[in-house]
Amino acid sequence: MEPSVVVTGSSGLVGRELVARLLERGYRVRAWQRVHVEQSHPRLDSARFVLGESSPAELDGALSGVDALVHCAWDFEPSSWEAIERANVQGSTTLFDAARRAGVTKLVFVSSVAAYPGCETLYGKAKLAVEAFVRELGGVSIRPGLVHGDPNAGVYGRLWKSTRARWVPLVDGGRRKFLLIHKQDLATAIERVLVDYERWNGRVLTIGHPDLVSLRALLDRMARAQNRQVTFVPVPGNVMYLGLRTVETLGVRLRFRSDSLKNLLGPDPVVSRQDLDELGVPLRSIDEALGAQSS
Numbered sequence: 001m002e003p004s005v006v007v008t009g010s011s012g013l014v015g016r017e018l019v020a021r022l023l024e025r026g027y028r029v030r031a032w033q034r035v036h037v038e039q040s041h042p043r044l045d046s047a048r049f050v051l052g053e054s055s056p057a058e059l060d061g062a063l064s065g066v067d068a069l070v071h072c073a074w075d076f077e078p079s080s081w082e083a084i085e086r087a088n089v090q091g092s093t094t095l096f097d098a099a100r101r102a103g104v105t106k107l108v109f110v111s112s113v114a115a116y117p118g119c120e121t122l123y124g125k126a127k128l129a130v131e132a133f134v135r136e137l138g139g140v141s142i143r144p145g146l147v148h149g150d151p152n153a154g155v156y157g158r159l160w161k162s163t164r165a166r167w168v169p170l171v172d173g174g175r176r177k178f179l180l181i182h183k184q185d186l187a188t189a190i191e192r193v194l195v196d197y198e199r200w201n202g203r204v205l206t207i208g209h210p211d212l213v214s215l216r217a218l219l220d221r222m223a224r225a226q227n228r229q230v231t232f233v234p235v236p237g238n239v240m241y242l243g244l245r246t247v248e249t250l251g252v253r254l255r256f257r258s259d260s261l262k263n264l265l266g267p268d269p270v271v272s273r274q275d276l277d278e279l280g281v282p283l284r285s286i287d288e289a290l291g292a293q294s295s
Contacts, residue, residue, distance in 0.1 A: 002028045002043060003027055003028070003067040003068065003194075004027070004029070004030065004065065004066050004067050004068070005022055005027050005028070005029050005030070005066070005067065005068040005069070006029075006030045006032060006062075006063065006066050006068070006069045006070070006099075007019050007022070007029060007030070007031055007032065007070050008032045008033075008049055008051070008069075008071045008072055008073035008095070009032070009033065009051075009071075009072035009073030009074065009110075010029075010031035010032055010033045010046075010072070011031075011034065011035065011037075012072060012073070012153075013147055013150055013153040013183060014072050014110055014144070014147060014183065014187070015031075015033070015072040015073070017183040017184060018070060018072065018186075018187045018190055018191070019031050019044070020187070021184070021187035021190075021191050022191060023041055023043055025191055026043075027043070028043045028044075028045075029043060029044050030045045030046075030047065030062075030066065031044060031045065031046045032046075032047050032048075032049030033046065033047075033048070033049060033073075034048070034050055035048065036048035047062070049073065051073045051074065051075050051087060051091040051092065051095070052075065052086065052088070052091030052094075053091075054095075056094060056098055059094065059095060059099075059102075060098050060101055060102055063099050063102035063104055064102055066099070066102065066104050067104065067105060067106060068104065068105070068107075068108070068194055068197075069096070069099045069104050069106070069107055069108065070108045070110065070190060070194075071092060071095060071096070071107075071108065071109050071110060072110045074088055075087045075091070079122075079253070081122050081125075084122050084123075084126050085126065085129075089126050089129045092109070092130040092133070093130065093133045096109070096130075096134055096137060096139065100137055106139075106194055106197045106201075107137055107138070107140065108140045108141075108190060108193060108194065109130055109131060109139060109141045111127045111128075111130070111141045111143045111204070112124065112127050112143055112144070113144070113145055113146075113179055113206060113208070113269040114127065114266075115127035115128045115131060115143060116267075116269075116270075120262055120266070121259050121260075121262045121263045121266070123260070123263065124263065131204060135202060135204070138201045138202050139201065140193055140197070140200045140201055140202070140203060140204075141204045141205070142189070142190060142205050142206075143204060143205065143206040144181050144186050144206075144207050144208060145178060145179030145181045145206075145207065145208025145209070145269065145271075146178045146179065146180050146181070146208075147181055147182075147183050147186060148180055148181070148182055148183070148286060148289060149183035149184060149289060150183060158255075159218065159219060159222065160222050162219070163219055163222045163223040163226060163228060163230055164226070164228065165230065166230065166231060167230070167231050167233050168219060168223075168230045168233065169233050169234075169235045169240075170215065170216055170219070170232045170233065170234050170235060171215065171235055171237045171240060171261065171264050171265070172234070172236065172237040172265065173216065174214055174215035174216025174219065174234075175214055175215070175216070176214065176215050176264050176265070176266075176268065177213060177214050177215075177268040178212060178213050178214070178218060179206070179208035179209070179212055180208055180209050180212075180286050181207055181208040182283070182284050182289050185207075185281055185282070185283050186207060189207050189279055189281045192280070192281055193205070193279075205275055206269065206270070206271045206272065207271075207276070207279070208271055208283070209283045209284070209285050209286070210273050210276060210283075212268060212269070213286055215264070216232065218286065219232070221286060221287065221290055222290070237261065237264070237265045240261060241258055241262065241265070244257065244258035244261060245258045
């Protein structure tokens, strides 16, 4: 009998790719997403799911008979810690607790490289809180780098679109370095963790190509991939942060928030080459991905 996996946030950049990978590998998948869409694959069931909305009793029933849970969903709308904690931290811990009660044997949380000891962003702190709960249950947390492979989705997509302008602002000169991972490589890595779960349970795994790329170098590669010439304009990070905070205190909701900028001003991510070797997933570089994308 095929193993069954619930994937939350299955309509997102990571969730979509993971569902496709799991179906390809013979899993039976329950795709949980904010907008329920009927799908025709014989091993795929879709259901509406909004993080934090389902009661424990509803989750108990929905997770019955499931072998694994991969939690990708996250609500980016809340901006205060109280709202983030209620929707994302409590919503996620309630979900994982229900999975434990339902006998789900493999628990995987898709976290972020923004989550690290001492992080200052609300996003990173919330992810850390969920990681701690998952660790108590013996589950696995995966911290992917910046996910690329789709120029129309996620943070990568916003950066890609920014290089269509003639003038491109660079926070602190674009010195901050990124850990990058292609969406297909991340899906492969998550599936590998499910296959070899006993090796990874209770651990936090940071995944991405080990060669970090600076923001300036990344934007330059994106511009060249689109045959565009751009002029970079260095912007002091502290000045930009104060400007965003001032606008936010006036009640204006921005697509790019001060909390996101604070992450850009943080330390460069750290990845363990030993963990990557142990995982054994070939990881394509950004140059390889952009080359394939433009060919």
